[in-house]
Amino acid sequence: MPITEEVLKATTLGRAINDASDKTLRAVLKSICAKNDQARKEAESQLAVTDTDTDTDTEESSGNNKRQVPCYAFCVNCEKEFDVTTNTKEICRYHPEPSEPTGEDLYVDNYDEFEVDTDEMREDFPECFTFACCDGNLKDNPDGCVSDFHREQYPDAKPSKRSRAF
Ligand SMILES: [Zn+2]
Numbered sequence: 001m002p003i004t005e006e007v008l009k010a011t012t013l014g015r016a017i018n019d020a021s022d023k024t025l026r027a028v029l030k031s032i033c034a035k036n037d038q039a040r041k042e043a044e045s046q047l048a049v050t051d052t053d054t055d056t057d058t059e060e061s062s063g064n065n066k067r068q069v070p071c072y073a074f075c076v077n078c079e080k081e082f083d084v085t086t087n088t089k090e091i092c093r094y095h096p097e098p099s100e101p102t103g104e105d106l107y108v109d110n111y112d113e114f115e116v117d118t119d120e121m122r123e124d125f126p127e128c129f130t131f132a133c134c135d136g137n138l139k140d141n142p143d144g145c146v147s148d149f150h151r152e153q154y155p156d157a158k159p160s161k162r163s164r165a166f
């Protein structure tokens with residue numbers, strides 16, 4: 001479900017939220033949810049979904065045992081946040097191999113031999129970085145050469161599986 005940005009934009013609180021760090025916002029949100037049941041339910045409805053995944057567990061263990069799981073997860077392939085309720089087979093585009101500095105332009109006038117394998121150089125000279133997986137470069141194909149499901153960072157973090165591992 002989409003998160004709507006409500007009327008806070010022009011207020012002091014809206015500006016404070018925009019300026020605060022992720023860490024601060026997480027702490028504030030958690031403390032609000034701990035103190036206010038209504039807020040907790042609202043946050044839950046926006047951030048969590050009921051797990052309907054039945055393909056991994058046996059029938060007896062799934063049963064009525066519906067779990068709430070996070071609605072948003074981080075994908076290890078494309079390194080983006082994604083909505084687990086809309087994860088489909090073609091939705092994630094990524095390169096299996098990292099980009100490497102290959103363009104000769106990177107070394108023109110590089111008298112000081114500064115570092116070229118950096119995020120800044122990728123931004124400034126995307127055409128000079130090549131992916132080993134497909135030979136495409138960062139300028140022509142920044143998104144990826146492979147399509148797949150988004151992959152969660154901790155796909156096996158289900159409590160049942162975790163306990164089995166020990
Ligand atoms: Zn590729």
Ligand SMILES: [Zn+2]
Pocket residue numbers: 075076077078079080082091092093094149150151
């Ligand atoms: Zn992805």
